[in-house]
Amino acid sequence: xxxxxxxxxxxxxxxxxxxxxxxxLDQEMQNFEAELFSxxxxxxxxxxxxxxxxxxxxxxxxxxxxxTPPQKxxxxxxxxxxxxxxxxxxxxxxxxxxxxxxMIELYIQTGIQVHSTGYMGRQFSGVMxxxxxxxxxxxxxxxxxxxxxxxxxxxVVEHLMAEELNQFIGWQADTYAMVTTSGGSLAxxxxxxxxxxxxxxxxxxxxxxxxxxxxxxxxxxxxxxxSMARAAGIIGIGDEHIIRLPNNAQQQIDTNQxxxxxxxxxxxxxxxxxxxxxxxxxxxxxxxxxxxxxxxxEQHNIWLHVDAAHGGSLLVSDHLRQKLAGIDRVxxxxxxxxxxxxxxxxxxxxxxxxxxxxxxxxxxxASYVFEKxxxxxxxxxxxxxxxxxxxxxxxMNFWMLWTLYGRRVFSKKLEYLCELTQQAFQLIQLQDxxxxxxxxxxxxxxxxxxxxxxxxxxxxxxQVAIRNQLKVDGKFFISKVEIHQxxxxxxxxxxxxIRISHVNLLLEEIRRIGQMLITTE
Ligand SMILES: *Cc1c(COP(=O)(O)O)cnc(C)c1O
Numbered sequence: 067x068x069x070x071x072x073x074x075x076x077x078x079x080x081x082x083x084x085x086x087x088x089x090x091l092d093q094e095m096q097n098f099e100a101e102l103f104s105x106x107x108x109x110x111x112x113x114x115x116x117x118x119x120x121x122x123x124x125x126x127x128x129x130x131x132x133x134t135p136p137q138k139x140x141x142x143x144x145x146x147x148x149x150x151x152x153x154x155x156x157x158x159x160x161x162x163x164x165x166x167x168x169m170i171e172l173y174i175q176t177g178i179q180v181h182s183t184g185y186m187g188r189q190f191s192g193v194m195x196x197x198x199x200x201x202x203x204x205x206x207x208x209x210x211x212x213x214x215x216x217x218x219x220x221x222v223v224e225h226l227m228a229e230e231l232n233q234f235i236g237w238q239a240d241t242y243a244m245v246t247t248s249g250g251s252l253a254x255x256x257x258x259x260x261x262x263x264x265x266x267x268x269x270x271x272x273x274x275x276x277x278x279x280x281x282x283x284x285x286x287x288x289x290x291x292x293s294m295a296r297a298a299g300i301i302g303i304g305d306e307h308i309i310r311l312p313n314n315a316q317q318q319i320d321t322n323q324x325x326x327x328x329x330x331x332x333x334x335x336x337x338x339x340x341x342x343x344x345x346x347x348x349x350x351x352x353x354x355x356x357x358x359x360x361x362x363x364e365q366h367n368i369w370l371h372v373d374a375a376h377g378g379s380l381l382v383s384d385h386l387r388q389k390l391a392g393i394d395r396v397x398x399x400x401x402x403x404x405x406x407x408x409x410x411x412x413x414x415x416x417x418x419x420x421x422x423x424x425x426x427x428x429x430x431x432a433s434y435v436f437e438k439x440x441x442x443x444x445x446x447x448x449x450x451x452x453x454x455x456x457x458x459x460x461x462m463n464f465w466m467l468w469t470l471y472g473r474r475v476f477s478k479k480l481e482y483l484c485e486l487t488q489q490a491f492q493l494i495q496l497q498d499x500x501x502x503x504x505x506x507x508x509x510x511x512x513x514x515x516x517x518x519x520x521x522x523x524x525x526x527x528x529q530v531a532i533r534n535q536l537k538v539d540g541k542f543f544i545s546k547v548e549i550h551q552x553x554x555x556x557x558x559x560x561x562x563x564i565r566i567s568h569v570n571l572l573l574e575e576i577r578r579i580g581q582m583l584i585t586t587e
Contacts, residue, residue, distance in 0.1 A: 101159035130543025187543040197463040212449035220459035234381040243424035246460040250375035251293035253400040253416040260427035261369035265339035283307040283336035346377025351510030356392030372399040379406035383477035
């Protein structure tokens with residue numbers, strides 16, 4: 067009856083017209099599916115990408131970063147985009163494969179060449195290629211992992227990997243927690259937010275009024291990563307209430323000075339609730355003495371957070387773990403797997419000694435989450451402990467590598483890189499025209515080129531100029547850093563293919579550029 071009515075002439079298009087339209091739409095969507103989502107097409111595209119990746123991974127040339135002027139890159143991109151407009155495709159959705167190939171090539175070529183022996187610059191790594199394969203799967207099946215029901219395996223794996231890694235920490239089963247987050251900066255922010263809410267339980271609800279006149283302050287090492295100051299700013303502590311602890315000669319926090327600084331802060335009316343130490347400072351890779359620091363923070367009831375973004379990985383090596391002695395006594399620590407565990411960005415772990423407190427970052431009252439009716443599924447959700455709502459299944463790359471290859475692959479790589487850094491340190495010490503600035507503790511090494519024919523007063527600008535010229539030349543990519551307010555050159559060894567002969571080449575290149583700069587001044 068209804069159809070008859072709709073189909074009558076007075077009521078506009080007939081049902082048959084509708085049916086006809088539906089069927090052509092159906093047809094259209096079928097084509098859409100066949101052209102865009104066909105596994106056979108995908109295989110062709112993967113082949114194109116794989117050929118490029120093979121070429122990239124088997125290129126053994128010494129190269130760092132080919133720095134392209136942005137305008138040149140803008141032109142390149144525009145010309146690729148116009149190629150898409152003009153392409154003569156057989157059908158509406160057909161991919162221009164030549165264009166795809168060119169786009170991938172441009173992407174690869176303009177990046178920092180992290181798989182080359184010339185890359186000694188930063189802390190992101192040449193990843194284990196298999197991790198990229200897993201990442202590809204994650205991208206296609208797309209399981210956002212803050213909730214168990216959306217990402218069952220990643221959530222279970224997170225729990226099991228926390229247990230697996232806890233064998234190097236030593237906490238009692240079921241008493242601690244681990245969350246994955248998008249980066250070390252976010253992990254640091256999350257941790258000190260948890261610390262703040264733990265110390266000032268009214269803050270979450272009442273904001274600064276909940277402080278009841280207290281003036282919260284945090285202590286951080288002189289070389290703390292910039293994300294710490296930023297995090298303190300975000301959570302409302304105020305730049306003036308970040309107290310920098312001086313370093314000792316090893317560029318660690320000088321623990322002897324902490325008690326005096328604490329009592330001075332108290333006299334100034336500050337309430338120190340958190341101390342942030344580093345396990346592997348970004349600048350020189352120094353490891354703070356966690357046991358000594360924990361003695362003090364435990365006594366004063368101060369939350370101890372350790373930024374082990376860089377150095378946390380040393381935990382998996384029997385030879386290197388000692389650098390993190392005392393990690394079992396800290397309240398929280400950050401560990402970037404996307405740095406020294408050789409998986410692609412992002413994957414960061416944030417560990418809490420006390421499982422209950424892992425809920426305090428985003429909850430005014432930790433008990434709230436436990437009163438809520440959890441079932442066996444939602445007990446595995448991490449949404450209440452991490453900032454992200456939609457989150458990559460961050461743990462999957464690492465889990466697969468760890469399971470397939472075992473711990474030894476990671477410890478071997480790390481031990482080699484730390485050994486190489488010691489060799490490089492000794493090599494540089496033997497050069498009359500170079501100066502070392504610290505004894506390296508992991509895979510970061512800072513030094514200066516200090517030839518006698520250069521004016522000492524100009525040494526700072528000189529290091530920066532050398533580094534910039536190196537970058538433009540494109541053979542090596544290294545970084546620069548300020549140590550004791552002096553500019554220095556910095557190498558981070560992330561690539562096991564680097565040999566001491568490459569370091570020798572780097573020194574020669576620095577000499578050549580340095581001398582060229584002196585003569586053209
Ligand atoms: C790299 C680093 C960070 C920042 O981590 P992201 O993952 O880059 O956000 C924080 N702290 C230290 C010590 C680092 O080395």
